[in-house]
Amino acid sequence: MKIASYNINGVNGRLPNLLRWLAKAKPDVVCLQELKAPDERFPEQALLDLGYHAIWHGQQSWNGVAILSHYGEIRETRRGLDGNPEDLHSRYIEAFINGVVIGCLYLPNGNPFPGPKFDYKLDWIKRLTKHAKKLQEFNLPVALIGDFNIMPTDLDTYKPEKYKENALFRPEARKLFNVLLKEGWTDAIRKLYPDERIYTFWDYLRNAYERDAGLRLDHFLLNDHLLSQLQIAGVDKEVRGWEHSSDHAPVWIKLKDRVHLS
Template sequence: MKIATYNVNGVNGRLPVLLRWLEQAKPDVVCLQELKAPQDKFPELALSEAGYGAIWHGQKSWNGVAILARGAIPVETRRGLPGDPEDLHSRYIEATVGGITVGCLYLPNGNPAPGPKFDYKLKWFARLTRYAAKLQKSTTPVVLAGDYNVMPTELDVYKPERWVDDALFRPETRAAFHKLVRQGWTDAVRKLHPDERIYTFWDYFRNAWLRDAGLRIDHFLLNQAVAKRLVAAGVDREVRGWEKTSDHAPVWIELASVGRAPKPATKLRKVTE
């Protein structure tokens, strides 16, 4: 099974790019973030014609998350994180697809930091961590995928010294991510590419794409029940270079079928250039 996560930065404005990538990559499951579309403006028909069923949690102008499944309709299991009934941001949706629980998340950016937005980011992170603790212990395979808006280590940012005061790289943010992972989650991309400089986001400004001045902020966390099935992970970098594209590139993992032994690590597919 191939599962992907992609911050589309506006699902309707980037729809041609999304459809082109779906046709080319053919992922079985896709988590989308930053739909920037209200619930009734999600392009359900276009995605259905492309062969994908969908559930989504829209929001006008900002946020928004969705889960797509090729040739199937995801079975929704949760909409929104527990812990704050007054938080109306569309940042989390969860479904079962092919026997796997998939949580799609868009963690707050948090800038400027310090400040109210950064406080909200850390509170949201804490809610995610509390909820994830229950998922991690499940005997059901669980994948938490999406835009976490955090670079966990210096290897995940092109010039760490320039980001020390940014909400995506502040010590509090990285500590929150590592606390989450320590529950027993596997950072899929880092598991298979422990020493490679891998990016998933390149800003539109300052010629970041052509300079390869990127960040790794889109992540897959796998619970123990599914981590043993991980056989490949990568980034479809070329999509970031397409016309009218998102500032993120799609990130993906491949999972072996149930009962099938994973391939040796030496044969794992490298990150797509």
């Protein structure tokens, strides 16, 4: 079972790149973030033509998350997080696919720091942590996947000193990320590659991609039921170099094949 995450940074504007990557990489399940499209403009038919069913939670111009599956119809279990009825951002969607609960998320950026956007980010992480505790109670394999907009360690940025006042690297956000991990979640990429600099994002400015001046913002958090099935992981870095690419590259993990199909 190959599960991928891809902040597409505009699903319609970059649809040719998405379809090209799907045809080449052939992931079984994909979590997309930053659709930047309302529900009615999600390219459902183009994805079906490649064999991917989808659920999505769109938003005009901003945010938006989706889950794609090669396994057929998707059993949606949730969209949005509890705890703030005034939060109308499309940042979380969840489904049960092939015996695995998959939560696809686009955590708030939080910049500029300090300010209300950073406060919203911290509150959102706390709400995610509360929901993650409930997911653990179901005694099922669970993965929380997506663009967390957090660099958990110094290894996750090419230049730590540059980001001391950036919301992506602030200790308040990193501390809450670690609180989440201590609730029974494992950072899959860091588990497999504990000492390597692995990046998933390269800014459009100052030739960041060409210089490999990257950040690791996209994560797979697995509970213990799923961790034992983890085999390998990687980043399709070359996709970031395609013309009109997102500033993120697709990230993926492979799990042992599962017998149950939802």
